[in-house]
Amino acid sequence: MTPSSNYSARRTVLDGVEIVRLADAASRTEVSIAPSVGNMAYEMSVAGKNALWFPYSGPAAFRENPSMCGVPFLAPWANRMDGDAYWANGKRYLLNPELGLHRDAHGKPIHGLLRFSPAWTLEAAGSDAHCAYATSRLDFWKHPEMMAQFPFAHSIAMTHRLASGALEVETTLENLSNDPMPVAIGYHPYFQLHDAPRGQWKAHLAARSRAVLDDLLIPTGELEPALFGDPHPLAAGQLDDVFTDLVRGPDGQAVFWVEGERQRIEVAYGPKYPVAVVYAPDGHDFICFEPMAALTNAFNLAHAGLYRELQSIPPGGRWQESFRISVSGF
Numbered sequence: 001m002t003p004s005s006n007y008s009a010r011r012t013v014l015d016g017v018e019i020v021r022l023a024d025a026a027s028r029t030e031v032s033i034a035p036s037v038g039n040m041a042y043e044m045s046v047a048g049k050n051a052l053w054f055p056y057s058g059p060a061a062f063r064e065n066p067s068m069c070g071v072p073f074l075a076p077w078a079n080r081m082d083g084d085a086y087w088a089n090g091k092r093y094l095l096n097p098e099l100g101l102h103r104d105a106h107g108k109p110i111h112g113l114l115r116f117s118p119a120w121t122l123e124a125a126g127s128d129a130h131c132a133y134a135t136s137r138l139d140f141w142k143h144p145e146m147m148a149q150f151p152f153a154h155s156i157a158m159t160h161r162l163a164s165g166a167l168e169v170e171t172t173l174e175n176l177s178n179d180p181m182p183v184a185i186g187y188h189p190y191f192q193l194h195d196a197p198r199g200q201w202k203a204h205l206a207a208r209s210r211a212v213l214d215d216l217l218i219p220t221g222e223l224e225p226a227l228f229g230d231p232h233p234l235a236a237g238q239l240d241d242v243f244t245d246l247v248r249g250p251d252g253q254a255v256f257w258v259e260g261e262r263q264r265i266e267v268a269y270g271p272k273y274p275v276a277v278v279y280a281p282d283g284h285d286f287i288c289f290e291p292m293a294a295l296t297n298a299f300n301l302a303h304a305g306l307y308r309e310l311q312s313i314p315p316g317g318r319w320q321e322s323f324r325i326s327v328s329g330f
Contacts, residue, residue: 007127007162009134015060020125020160022132027165029327031132034059039120039136039158042070044167046330051265053190053286066116071169071189073158074111076140076150078186079242079277079296081109082218087303088152088182099145106216111188113146114138123157131163141176153177154313170322175313182299183311183319186277186292189267195329196260198285202231203258207243207276211295218297221306231259234287239280242296246276253324256289262329267291272321274309291323 008023022031032043042059044051054069056062062069077086084095095101095109104110117138125134140146141153153176161168175181193201205228212222219242226243229236246254246269253268256276267289269276275292294310301307313319 005129007130007132009125009127009132011122011125015058017059017063018122019059020122020134022125022127022134022160022162024132024162024165029162029165029167031160031162031167032059033134033136033160034062035120035122035134035136036118037063037066038072038114038116039138040070040072040116041160041167041169044325044327046165046327049194049330051191051325051327051330053192063116068111068115068188069190071187072111072115073171073185074188075114075156075185076152077109077112077184077299078188078290078292078294079110080104080216080218082216082297082300084109086299088299089179090303093151095149099148101149104217108216108218112185113149119143119146120158131161133159133161135159151177152179152181154181166324166326168322168324170320173313173319175315175317175319178315180312180314182294182302183313184292184294184298186273186275186290186294187323188277188279188288188290189325190286190288191258191265191267192286193258193260193263193265195263199235201234201258201260201287203234203239203278203280203287204231204256205243205276205278206247206254206256207245208247209243209245211242211244213242213296219295219301219307221301221304234258234280238282239278239287241278242292243276243278244274244295246274258287258289259329264328266324266326266328268324268326270321270323272311272319273323293319293321 273291277290
């Protein structure tokens with residue numbers, strides 16, 4: 001255990017799974033991370049209540065049969081692609097299904113290659129007077145089966161940082177290849193409230209525009225106004241929408257939130273997350289506010305001239321951004 005005033009970081013093994021537990025005593029907040037299962041934060045417990053939706057008894061059950069929950073990292077692309085090939089720098093790259101692809105209900109590749117990857121290495125965990133933190137790294141370039149699908153040598157560092165009751169997730173990509181590397185990563189956090197049934201939840205959607213999607217939930221390249229109430233009642237129906245033109249404050253952050261009677265969860269997107277997917281399906285007691293570096297199917301839309309905002313890292317360059325989860329009323 002590494003205590004420092006209010007904050008602490010503890011490495012331990014729970015049911016055979018190495019975890020890191022960050023704690024903020026003043027706010028009664030604990031964050032648990034499983035580096036060997038996608039480096040995923042699966043618990044953000046506030047006064048004993050988990051703000052993350054995690055339908056497992058613990059990390060061992062999750063590792064045995066993982067599914068989307070907690071805070072999954074999606075890379076090297078997030079969301080769907082329209083086929084088993086993509087364009088980057090004017091070249092067409094083929095995906096190899098025999099090396100493993102996760103597909104949606106329509107058979108489209110979705111959510112990249114790293115959702116529950118064991119390839120992460122915990123590099124540091126500790127605390128100081130300002131926060132508790134844990135940093136893990138995945139050297140993508142060391143894995144031939146990954147490089148065969150996305151041949152851009154790069155490394156990924158992810159830091160979970162707990163301070164003043166809020167969890168910041170910072171991601172750094174380092175392009176080690178000789179070509180520019182397109183960036184279309186994202187996160188898919190699942191959130192839950194405990195003080196009201198889902199039908200009474202209300203959400204703030206900090207966006208002016210929504211991507212028009214086809215029947216397979218792939219953007220057409222067109223945008224339309226995001227005409228939602230503020231706040232928007234989840235009782236109005238399920239959400240599975242891709243938002244752009246985010247509304248940002250003076251600090252550059254775009255803040256989405258969901259609230260019940262008293263409890264509220266806020267997700268603040270940094271400037272390099274220009275896209276927000278919001279997913280709240282009927283019949284499930286969760287909502288997802290998903291920070292995205294690019295639009296769904298961004299590689300292929302950009303090549304077709306339908307998406308001009310695709311970010312890229314020059315050879316030897318770095319990309320870094322974070323999002324922050326804040327909880328109140330728990």
